Amino acid sequence: MSNERELDRIDRDILFHLQQDGRLTNVELAKRVGLTPPPCLRRVKRLEEAGIITGYRARINPEAFGRGLEVTVSIEVSVSDLKTLEGLESTIAAYEEVVEFRRVFGTPDYYLRVLVADYAAYEAFQTSKIIGIPGVARVISQPTMKKIKVID
Template identity: 40%
Template sequence: MKLDDIDRKILRLLQENGRMTNVELSRQVGISAPPCLRRVRALEENGYIEGYHAQLNAAELGFGLTVFAMVGLHSQAEADLKSFEDLVRGWPMVRECHMLNGEIDFMLKIVARDLNEFQTFLTSRLTPAPNVASVKTALTIRSAKSEPGVPFGLPEKRGG
């Protein structure tokens, strides 16, 4: 599926407000509702839209601690990498997991209620996990920006 300007506008608008009705979306995009809905469904089916989520306030819900953990593994064989990723998927406190290039194998974003809850997770789950060689952590002081999605404001890359 090749994206045109209307598809990109649909994606930008839904990224800003995933609760927007199809009628409002079609009005802002400048097409009627039925073709707009067909485009949204095609964007979903082709994997451009992976889901719709509410952005929650972690602190208001009692999750006042965000920690980034840099994890080094003993083995970087593909089976061992996948095994670690599968393990991480089962840990609800880990909200993001990224495999990195360089000295660190994985960067985890961990959300906890408090330092005690995080320390328990660190010492009972993460550090003793199979194949984990090292864990370095950084506790956040504050967050100046947390914006999911992609930067639609950037100029498009042309040619190749």
């Protein structure tokens, strides 16, 4: 089960329902996908062993713990030496405010998704933690106006 073509309708239904609620019992999941519990559990285990299901986690409401402002940040770098880039990546990845961090092809070089309390907290984050990292040439920040669709 190493590629998408090998997933049938039931596998896709299992994935859909587990993405909606990872805490479903096997009995409830089986009922939703039209199986009895034993074959449903075998399919879930196969999906896990194949690396298609990589884990289960709780989704947290950022506003409930003081992180109501989400900012998408693009970063352009001014260097190309691997050591500096690795340092930049490890530094930024370690920040608890950064919930997603991607290196992309083209310009900009990186995208971050940052969660903070408010605009003052974001300003403090950017000025004290991002600006000044060796290799950072340009930072562009885009606060989120409205979330329309989010798939965790």
